[in-house]
Amino acid sequence: ASYYEKYHSLNDIYFWINQTQQDNPNIVKVILIGSSSEKRPLYVLKLSRNKGPEKKAMWIDCGIHAREWISPAFCLWFVRHSLSFYGQNQDITHILDNLDVYILPVMNPDGYEYTWTTNRMWRKNRSVSKSNNCIGADLNRNFDANWCTEGASDDPCSEIYCGAFPESEPESQSVAHFLRSHKDSVKLYFSIHSYSQMLLFPYSCTLDEAENHNELLDMAQEAAQKIRRYYRNTYKYGSGGKTIYLAPGGSDDWAYNLGIKYSFTFELQDRGRYGFLLPPSHITQACNEALTALKTIARRVIEKM
Ligand code: 0X9
Numbered sequence: 314a315s316y317y318e319k320y321h322s323l324n325d326i327y328f329w330i331n332q333t334q335q336d337n338p339n340i341v342k343v344i345l346i347g348s349s350s351e352k353r354p355l356y357v358l359k360l361s362r363n364k365g366p367e368k369k370a371m372w373i374d375c376g377i378h379a380r381e382w383i384s385p386a387f388c389l390w391f392v393r394h395s396l397s398f399y400g401q402n403q404d405i406t407h408i409l410d411n412l413d414v415y416i417l418p419v420m421n422p423d424g425y426e427y428t429w430t431t432n433r434m435w436r437k438n439r440s441v442s443k444s445n446n447c448i449g450a451d452l453n454r455n456f457d458a459n460w461c462t463e464g465a466s467d468d469p470c471s472e473i474y475c476g477a478f479p480e481s482e483p484e485s486q487s488v489a490h491f492l493r494s495h496k497d498s499v500k501l502y503f504s505i506h507s508y509s510q511m512l513l514f515p516y517s518c519t520l521d522e523a524e525n526h527n528e529l530l531d532m533a534q535e536a537a538q539k540i541r542r543y544y545r546n547t548y549k550y551g552s553g554g555k556t557i558y559l560a561p562g563g564s565d566d567w568a569y570n571l572g573i574k575y576s577f578t579f580e581l582q583d584r585g586r587y588g589f590l591l592p593p594s595h596i597t598q599a600c601n602e603a604l605t606a607l608k609t610i611a612r613r614v615i616e617k618m
């Protein structure tokens with residue numbers, strides 16, 4: 314199996330980030346957007362085929378939840394695909410000719426490291442709360458979108474603990490800060506999770522429909538159809554609140570409310586057979602499915618720009 318068909322430790326991924334930048338100095342820039350609660354760096358890769366004026370941009374984050382190992386694997390897969398197939402694959406060439414891409418391979422490095430060393434099923438970050446012995450907040454409940462209402466918990470021991478206040482966690486704060494300062498250029502937001510095979514869009518923090526619900530639904534439907542056609546696999550799609558559950562404080566809803574009107578959360582393979590413990594032999598298909606969906610949606614957004 315190649316490098317991209319395996320899961321990698323956090324140190325391997327940091328090494329890969331550095332190596333990828335060094336091997337592709339004209340295309341890849343590494344941006345330090347902040348650090349985790351245990352002071353690990355949060356690096357974003359910027360892929361930019363710099364010709365002409367500043368382009369609009371797309372954001373992809375992976376690894377919000379520590380145990381969802383297929384998610385960082387997807388971010389690496391996407392970067393490899395972008396660097397290897399630009400000029401060969403029509404879809405990725407079109408995307409990179411029209412958009413810069415920001416990729417955060419591991420948004421929750423402390424949690425990810427913890428799943429490698431101590432507890433494979435850890436979900437949250439590793440911040441220490443003052444009041445209590447419990448560790449960690451759910452970074453996907455910590456954003457400022459109907460923060461800590463139904464579908465999140467104010468109990469620090471809960472798996473869906475929303476944190477002390479919106480953006481209380483350095484990881485979510487760093488992402489929010491970066492996106493706020495790039496909100497005029499970023500047109501498309503993706504957050505990669507597992508598992509359950511779903512293509513979700515706002516809202517998850519309310520059952521209300523987003524203003525461009527039908528447009529998002531149409532894009533997600535086309536993406537799911539492509540996955541079915543090319544990979545013979547089924548993905549559900551729809552607004553988060555109605556398709557999976559109410560879950561406030563998520564990055565996708567927050568990004569949407571910031572003005573990024575094309576905002577998606579992908580739940581990759583599988584549908585529960587292996588769950589978070591998806592075997593490495595499934596990485597190729599899981600990533601290719603997500604890549605197909607992402608490229609389908611990006612193409613549609615570029616058409617509208
Ligand atoms: O609950 C979540 O954060 C996501 N599911 S997961 O099993 N990966 O934890 C779904 C996120 C959907 N979007 C929002 N809740 N905003």
Ligand code: ZN
Pocket residue numbers: 377378381506507
């Ligand atoms: Zn998740």
